[in-house]
Amino acid sequence: MVSCLMKKRTAGKAVFLFVLSVMFFPAFLNTGFSASFSPAAAYAGTDAVSPVAHEETYTHPPAPKLKAQDYPIVMGINSRVFVWMAAQLHLWFAAFVLAVPIFVFIIEAVGMATKDERYDKMAYEFIKVSLTAYSVTALIGGLLAFSLFVFYPDLMRYMTRLFGQTMLLYALLFFAESATLYIYYYGWHAMERGFSKWAHLTIGLLLNAVGTTLMFLANAWVTFMMSPSGVDAGGVFDGNIWHVIHNHLWNPINLHRFVANIAFGGSIVGAYAAYRFLSARSDSDRAHYDWMGYTANLIAISALLPLPFAGYWLTAEIYAYSQQMGITLMGGAFAWLFITQAVIIGALFLSANYYLWCGMERSPGAYRYTKYIKYIAAVIVVCFLVWFTPHTLILKPWELKALGGQYHPFLGPLGIMPAKNTAVNIMLIFTFLSFLLYRRANKIAVVSWAPLGRAAQAAVFAGAILNIVFLGVYYGYFTNTVYKVASSVPQVASTLTVIAACMVIDFFMFKGAKDVGELRWGGIPQRSQYALFLLAVSFTWLMGLMGFIRSSIRQHWHVYSVMRDASVNAYTLTIASAAKTVSAAAIIFMAMVIFIFWLSALSSKKQDKPLPLGSDAKNPKEGGGIR
16 A cells, blocks of 8 residues: 555655654765675675666666776775764764753743743753754854765765655755744843744644654655665666655664763753753752753653664664674674663663762652662673673683583573563663652652552562563563563553553542652752763763664665775774774764853853942952952
8 A cells, every 4th residue: 555655655644744844863874884894896806786777778777886986085094984973973973962952942832831931941951962063063063064965976976866856845944943043042031922933832842843843854865775765676766756765774773863862952951951950059059050950861861761672673683684784783793882881871871870879869768768879780781791791792712612612601691682671671770760769758648548559669679570571581581582582562551551550550649749849950969960971972972872873784885785985985894993983973963062061151251340449449358349
């Protein structure tokens, strides 16, 4: 039925679908790292896929067969690394400026509903930070587009033939996004009351619709290069733009990036709040930025909890499209980078939980639950150790002989996916438990059925954990592979059930609850703010690492199985070189972000007015003047 519909759709209908959709991201992300495992000279004259024979005159020309001399060499610059750096920096900033308006809109709506001006003030400050980042995003996007056309002209010519309509629409929507963003920001105080506030919220909703539509468009370009559709084996376009856009990985990467952007954006504004908290000079400022940091951390955790499931779906779809790409991804050249990824994810969970545990010091009633923190920490650490345990070890010959093989007799079984799926689901459940304890630390339930509600929550937690462990152990180690993979679905369902059921019970159980005391906003220890910085740095490094992996599984193809990369730089970087490149990009990004934080803080400062001439204030210590 889908194919019949696609044949009937016109380009105008496809454009209409774009406007209704919701997702955004930078174009041609990480083209720079789609490399082969050997230099281009080794395969420049060969082709694994023979294009379908065509006439001399084409209605839709095939993908060009390139040679090394077809790629310009500019000042000896490594085109692959340069383009990747530009693309990755653009990705980070684009993810930030997409995510911030989403939760700013929600925070503003909450402030309007509760009539609490603190929400409005916080939302305005968040959008103020993203405004400067938006300009940087546009500048780096221009650099990315320029570098792509300079270093990869034939690739860009081919992609423009396929996606010309969507690129034009993308440009128009970019102007629309800019206009709505500036109206939304500069009209904030002019539309603070009455019907004007509804108009302002409508502009915010339109801003998010346009921004997410941009992601929807650009993701089509990125995923086409990984899982091309709408073209034959020679790259000849079949004339159906929707078929080209709606490729195999389009929807999974839309969801994954949308959720990841919100988590990433929350971590960056959390780092901004930490920066302002540490530099605050008054108790009122510390209280404000403490509350802002808590809100940002809540946003990041809320998006972090479902993020592994979105990533699992994307990985499963990569396997479904190409087993070779899937094996390269998880069991081949990049397997050890996933161990690095596991370490970073562990840092994310530990820093997010540590911030919640520190945050309990704001509450006078937290002493009732702090005794459980050490047990939650122990479970998270054990699951973290399982999560990054490798299946095979890199060993010296004498170590291999002493061990009797590559697989450790006890730790080896922890290196396969059933153990890791079990560990990550339990980590998610206990992270949610930290949030649940923080949420009720300062409250006393007054409903008569509170003991029954707590017992029901404990039963849900225990049942879900037992189910997750049983599914991971039995179906992971005592059945065939089909059941091993399928068991991950009920594991995910168990985790989501815990979150949904316990939040519903908590909502009704603590409705009208009494406060133990007044929350001491600003009383959180300074060490907690470094956890927010760690969260932002970990998210940044993780996005860069996974960007490298996602692009590199295409190996020596610009467009997988359709258009080869024959440039002199067409080789996959070593793990060490890739890590250094990702780290350098992350350092550049964080330096630019800190500069944006400084600019935002600078704009809120005012210089003291000069004292009148002849005033007795030259030496304040001697009396008179301003103290």
